[in-house]
Amino acid sequence: MGVKIANALGAHVTLFTTSSSKVDDGRRLGAHEVCLSTNPADMARYTNRLDFILNTVAAPHNLDAYLSLLKRDGTMTLVGAPAEPHPSPGVFNLIFKRRQLAGSLIGGVRETQEMLDFCAQHNVLSDIEPIPIDYINTAYERMLRNDVKYRFVIDMTTLN
Amino acid sequence: MTTSKAYAAVNAQSPLCPHEIHRRDPGPEDVTIRILHCGVCHSDLHTARNEWKNTIYPCVPGHEIVGRVTAVGRAVKNFRAGDLAGVGCMVDSCGHCASCQDGEEQYCENGFTGTYNGPVFGGDNT
Known part of the structure; x- marks a missing residue:
């Protein structure tokens, strides 16, 4: 949804993914470029190039690899919440480009309504896999393997 | 009291399983919905398995909710029975x-x- 909304907002969007299976999908979702983050040469192409990074990763990882991709005054905002902390990023990477590392929570009621109205206006829809509720434990296991494109949605009429 | x-x-190791939960009676500013999807x-998985070390059990995860309004409290102005409603x-x-x-x-x-795992002002946990 981040890719779709960024595209609808008019941004030039680059998707970073560890899954080569998501490269083609990224373009379909609205990314103008897709970078395979496990490929150092591919990552190096973006050094000092990005204005903003929305980091949704919910597992500890090397933040410097992404902070290095920001232009001067660029910001990376973390919205994923890993159970264990990220390794602390290097300070040089921040101060020599006046980069910012930030965090953000959910929207409030007003912002959430604004987001829903924006999505309705621009026909931004979620890609989902509907499931019955008794599939939930399998869905959790598949989610841990990145095996969902992109959201399981429980049909609650299956709760009897 | 309502049973849902x-x-x-x-607990942190158990798979999710069928369960009944008790909700307090809706107040004047509350909206009651039937959850559709x-x-x-x-976050649901982090919470179910206590990976953020703050889970209150038993825990019913789920916070991307769409439902149909079935009743509203007397002070509610923005919703009527029959409306679609979302809960984050x-x-x-x-x-x-x-x-x-x-x-x-x-x-x-x-x-x-x-929406889950939260203390309620003047009531039981969500």
Whole structure:
């Protein structure tokens, strides 16, 4: 949804993914470029190039690899919440480009309504896999393997 | 008191299983919905397995909810029975701190009430 909304907002969007299976999908979702983050040469192409990074990763990882991709005054905002902390990023990477590392929570009621109205206006829809509720434990296991494109949605009429 | 059907985690190791939960009676500012669909977020899994070390068991995860309004309290102006309604991660906040006054209730300085695992102002946990 981040890719779709960024595209609808008019941004030039680059998707970073560890899954080569998501490269083609990224373009379909609205990314103008897709970078395979496990490929150092591919990552190096973006050094000092990005204005903003929305980091949704919910597992500890090397933040410097992404902070290095920001232009001067660029910001990376973390919205994923890993159970264990990220390794602390290097300070040089921040101060020599006046980069910012930030965090953000959910929207409030007003912002959430604004987001829903924006999505309705621009026909931004979620890609989902509907499931019955008794599939939930399998869905959790598949989610841990990145095996969902992109959201399981429980049909609650299956709760009897 | 209302009894609702749910799937709950009873501890960090157990799979989710059918469970009944008890809700307090709706108040004048409450909206009652019948849940139609609920998205599955990694936060649900973090919480079910106590990976953020704050889970209150039994826990019924799920915070991407769409439902149909079945009843509204007498002070509710924006919803009527039959409307579609969405519920995210948050169902209440104190309403009077600086963040709430700024319309940024997700940063409620007294701690917002989560859709699950949250303390309720003057009631049982969600």
